[in-house]
Amino acid sequence: MIKLIGMMDSPYVRRVAISLELYGVEFESQPLSVFSTFEAFSRINPVVKAPTLILDNEIRLMDSSLILNYFEAQAAPERRLLPAAPGALANDLQTLGFILAAAEKTVQNVYEHNLRPAEKQHGSWIERITIQLLAACKEWNALLEARPVSDFPDQVAVTSTVVWTFIQSMIPQVVNAADFRKIQAIADLFEAQAAFKKYPFN
Numbered sequence: 001m002i003k004l005i006g007m008m009d010s011p012y013v014r015r016v017a018i019s020l021e022l023y024g025v026e027f028e029s030q031p032l033s034v035f036s037t038f039e040a041f042s043r044i045n046p047v048v049k050a051p052t053l054i055l056d057n058e059i060r061l062m063d064s065s066l067i068l069n070y071f072e073a074q075a076a077p078e079r080r081l082l083p084a085a086p087g088a089l090a091n092d093l094q095t096l097g098f099i100l101a102a103a104e105k106t107v108q109n110v111y112e113h114n115l116r117p118a119e120k121q122h123g124s125w126i127e128r129i130t131i132q133l134l135a136a137c138k139e140w141n142a143l144l145e146a147r148p149v150s151d152f153p154d155q156v157a158v159t160s161t162v163v164w165t166f167i168q169s170m171i172p173q174v175v176n177a178a179d180f181r182k183i184q185a186i187a188d189l190f191e192a193q194a195a196f197k198k199y200p201f202n
């Protein structure tokens with residue numbers, strides 16, 4: 001059985017889990033932490049990156065977008081989470097790029113505050129990543145506003161929802177939800193769906 005290693009408090013792990021559910025791919029979730037269970041994680045993947053996905057033939061896939069590429073390529077047309085037409089695909093990849101940049105800047109913010117001792121925190125770096133994070137959220141919100149409204153959970157909906165829930169759980173004081181109403185509305189819509197409830201943020 002395919003194994004997904006990593007915890008659902010990671011937006012990268014959670015986007016893979018929910019996408020696999022939507023693709024109809026069976027997998028076993030192994031919620032190892034890259035911090036508190038570093039040793040156990042490193043026995044599976046010495047690089048200790050979540051998500052790590054182990055295929056039945058023991059091939060280890062890393063990086064959520066690479067993992068999703070693999071499954072998207074073999075999904076039945078009605079289960080695909082990305083559009084096939086180049087124009088629509090470019091639009092969705094553009095949106096995903098801004099969402100994933102916001103996720104990366106949020107992770108950097110959390111690591112800077114939680115892993116680094118207060119006296120070693122770098123103020124101008126925090127300022128820089130905050131500017132980048134808010135810029136990414138602004139583009140992301142505008143791109144969602146320009147999209148047709150749908151309750152079909154495609155890859156933009158999945159990633160937008162899990163990254164927003166992550167940001168609002170970790171650093172709501174940095175990213176004010178009231179400034180990004182479209183992102184919030186999409187998250188409210190999809191967090192209520194079964195696949196998202198099956199793999200909650202925790």
Ligand SMILES: N[C@@H](CCC(=O)N[C@@H](CS)C(=O)NCC(=O)O)C(=O)O
Nearest residue numbers: 010012034048049050051063064065
């Ligand atoms: N671009 C990667 C990012 C994955 C990532 O940074 N995961 C974090 C957990 S949220 C991690 O593995 N952190 C431990 C580390 O980087 O050492 C992806 O999309 O999977």
